[in-house]
Amino acid sequence: xxxTAVVIGCTGCDSCRWACPAEAISFDHAGAHVDPEKCxxxxxxxxxxxxxxxxxxxxxxxxxxxxxxxxxR
Numbered sequence: 001x002x003x004t005a006v007v008i009g010c011t012g013c014d015s016c017r018w019a020c021p022a023e024a025i026s027f028d029h030a031g032a033h034v035d036p037e038k039c040x041x042x043x044x045x046x047x048x049x050x051x052x053x054x055x056x057x058x059x060x061x062x063x064x065x066x067x068x069x070x071x072x073r
Contacts, residue, residue, distance in 0.1 A: 002058075004039040005039050007054050009051060013050060014027060019047075021044060022040045
């Protein structure tokens with residue numbers, strides 16, 4: 001099963017984007033977004049995130065929860 005990163009509680013520090021080897025993370029006014037098609041589930045972003053806002057989960061195709069966009073605190 002493919003794994004992907006899920007963002008919950010992003011503070012907008014942007015450190016995960018630069019750490020991601022797959023370039024799967026982007027930012028906008030709402031915070032971090034993970035592209036599930038690019039994410040390889042390596043966990044580098046989890047290690048980099050000081051606010052512990054990123055988690056790796058199993059991705060079920062078509063479950064509608066591949067990406068979560070969370071507003072900045």
